[in-house]
Amino acid sequence: MNIDKYLRAEWMPALGCTEPASIAYAGLIAAGCLNEPSQEIILKVDTKIYKNCYAVGIPHSGHKTGIKWASAIGVFLTKKELGLQCFEDINPGILKSAQKLIRNDRIKIEIDTLKENLFIEFTVRGGRNIARCVIEGSHTNVTLVSRNNKIIHSSGNCLHFSAQESARKWASSISMDQLIKLARSLSKVQRKAIIRGALQNIKIARHGLKLLPKTFFNTSKSGVSARITALVGAGVYARMWGEPFPVMSVAGSGNKGIVICVPLIMLKNMWHIPQRKIEEALVIAMLITSKTTCILGTFSAVCGCSNAAGIGLACAIVYLKGGGKRAMSLAINNMVGNITGMICDGAKIGCAMKTMTSVDAAFRSAALAMSGIGIPAEDGIVGKDGFESLTNMGSIANRGMIKTDQEILKIMEKKLK
Known part of the structure; x- marks a missing residue:
C-alpha cells in the first residue's frame, strides 16, 4: 500500500x-x-x-x-x-x-x-x-x-472491499511522524487531484447556503470558525436533502469529505496559508479519518462524520497552525473526550447539525492543543496519547454501544410502519 x-x-x-x-x-x-x-x-x-x-x-x-x-x-x-x-x-x-x-x-x-x-x-x-x-x-x-x-x-x-479495508488498515498502522512525512512528500499529480476534489466539495456547500435563511450565514458578525461551521452545515444539508451535486468522499462518506475539505479550503484565504500547506493538511485529515474509521468500523453506532472526520479536521488545523505530532495527539484527546458517543441514527438532513458540532469542536480542540492543553489521561476514556484514545473510542462504539444501535433501529422501524 x-x-x-x-x-x-x-x-x-x-x-x-x-x-x-x-x-x-x-x-x-x-x-x-x-x-x-x-x-x-x-x-x-x-x-x-x-x-x-x-x-x-x-x-x-x-x-x-x-x-x-x-x-x-x-x-x-x-x-x-x-x-x-x-x-x-x-x-x-x-x-x-x-x-x-x-x-x-x-x-x-x-x-x-x-x-x-x-x-x-x-x-x-x-x-x-x-x-x-x-x-x-x-x-x-x-x-x-x-x-x-x-x-x-x-x-x-x-x-x-479489500482495497478500501487495506487502505484503512494501512492508515491505521502509520505513526504520526510517518503520516506527516507522507503529507509533505506528495507528488504534483497527487496534489492536483486532492485540491481539485476538495474544491468540488466547496460547490455543494455554497449551494447549500441558498437553501437556508440568510441569517444562517452572516459573514459580518461571525468569526472564522463560525462561518466555516455554517458552510459545512449547509453542504451536508444540501447533500442529505438530495441536491444533485457530486462530492468527493473520504473513507466511504461524502459527508466526511465535506467536513474535511470545506474548512481547510476556506482557511487558505482566511488565514493566508500557502496552497501547498493546505494540500498537506488535507492528506493528514484524510489519513486520520481513515485511521479512525478503521477503528470505529465503516458503519457503527456512533456518527462517523463527527467522530472520524472531526478528529481528522482537528489534526489538520493543528498542522496549519504549525503544530506537530504532540499537538495533534492533544487535539485527538480533546475530541475523544468531547464528542465520543454522538450516535448515528441514519443519514438525513439532521446530520448537518451533527457535523457543525464536530467542526466547532475541532477548532476548539486544535486551539487548546496549540496552547499545550489536552484532556489528561486520568479523565474517563482518554488515553495516554491520541491513538490510545482512538482505541478506547472504538471499544465504546463497537462493543459498548451494540444495544444502543439495536434500540435506534427499533425506533426507526416503528416509525416506518
Missing part, C-alpha cells in the same frame, strides 16, 4: 448519499436481467444500510427520500456505467413508474441483523422471471447476479 493506492481507494466521487445509490445500483443490475417490466421488489439489507437509507434525500428525484424510493427508482435505471452516480439517469417517467410500485405496495424491505458488513440483496420479479443482485463489502462490489436461480455472475469475494 502507498499513497497512490490509498487515494484510489478512499478519495472518490459520489452523487447523493452512497447507501441509497448502492441500493439503486443493485436494482438496475437485477432489473437489467429480467427482460421484462419489474413488478415486485424484495430488498434485504444489513442494519447500517437500512439506517443510512431510511430518510435521506435522493438527487434528481424532486426531493424524494428513503429506502423504498431508492429501491423503486433503481429498477428503472439503465446506465450501469454511472456506478454510484446512477441517479443522474432519473427522469419524470422513471419517477412515475417508481411511484406506482410504492403506491401499489410492491416493495418489501427486510433487515438481516446478522450481517456485520455492508450487505444488499436486491430481488426483483417480473411477470415470468425473477432476478437477484448481491452487493457486499463496498458500495459497488457485486458478488452475485442470478436470473431464475441460474447464476450469471459470481465473484464469491469482496475484492473492492
Whole structure:
C-alpha cells in the first residue's frame, strides 16, 4: 500500500448519499436481467444500510427520500456505467413508474441483523422471471447476479472491499511522524487531484447556503470558525436533502469529505496559508479519518462524520497552525473526550447539525492543543496519547454501544410502519 493506492481507494466521487445509490445500483443490475417490466421488489439489507437509507434525500428525484424510493427508482435505471452516480439517469417517467410500485405496495424491505458488513440483496420479479443482485463489502462490489436461480455472475469475494479495508488498515498502522512525512512528500499529480476534489466539495456547500435563511450565514458578525461551521452545515444539508451535486468522499462518506475539505479550503484565504500547506493538511485529515474509521468500523453506532472526520479536521488545523505530532495527539484527546458517543441514527438532513458540532469542536480542540492543553489521561476514556484514545473510542462504539444501535433501529422501524 502507498499513497497512490490509498487515494484510489478512499478519495472518490459520489452523487447523493452512497447507501441509497448502492441500493439503486443493485436494482438496475437485477432489473437489467429480467427482460421484462419489474413488478415486485424484495430488498434485504444489513442494519447500517437500512439506517443510512431510511430518510435521506435522493438527487434528481424532486426531493424524494428513503429506502423504498431508492429501491423503486433503481429498477428503472439503465446506465450501469454511472456506478454510484446512477441517479443522474432519473427522469419524470422513471419517477412515475417508481411511484406506482410504492403506491401499489410492491416493495418489501427486510433487515438481516446478522450481517456485520455492508450487505444488499436486491430481488426483483417480473411477470415470468425473477432476478437477484448481491452487493457486499463496498458500495459497488457485486458478488452475485442470478436470473431464475441460474447464476450469471459470481465473484464469491469482496475484492473492492479489500482495497478500501487495506487502505484503512494501512492508515491505521502509520505513526504520526510517518503520516506527516507522507503529507509533505506528495507528488504534483497527487496534489492536483486532492485540491481539485476538495474544491468540488466547496460547490455543494455554497449551494447549500441558498437553501437556508440568510441569517444562517452572516459573514459580518461571525468569526472564522463560525462561518466555516455554517458552510459545512449547509453542504451536508444540501447533500442529505438530495441536491444533485457530486462530492468527493473520504473513507466511504461524502459527508466526511465535506467536513474535511470545506474548512481547510476556506482557511487558505482566511488565514493566508500557502496552497501547498493546505494540500498537506488535507492528506493528514484524510489519513486520520481513515485511521479512525478503521477503528470505529465503516458503519457503527456512533456518527462517523463527527467522530472520524472531526478528529481528522482537528489534526489538520493543528498542522496549519504549525503544530506537530504532540499537538495533534492533544487535539485527538480533546475530541475523544468531547464528542465520543454522538450516535448515528441514519443519514438525513439532521446530520448537518451533527457535523457543525464536530467542526466547532475541532477548532476548539486544535486551539487548546496549540496552547499545550489536552484532556489528561486520568479523565474517563482518554488515553495516554491520541491513538490510545482512538482505541478506547472504538471499544465504546463497537462493543459498548451494540444495544444502543439495536434500540435506534427499533425506533426507526416503528416509525416506518
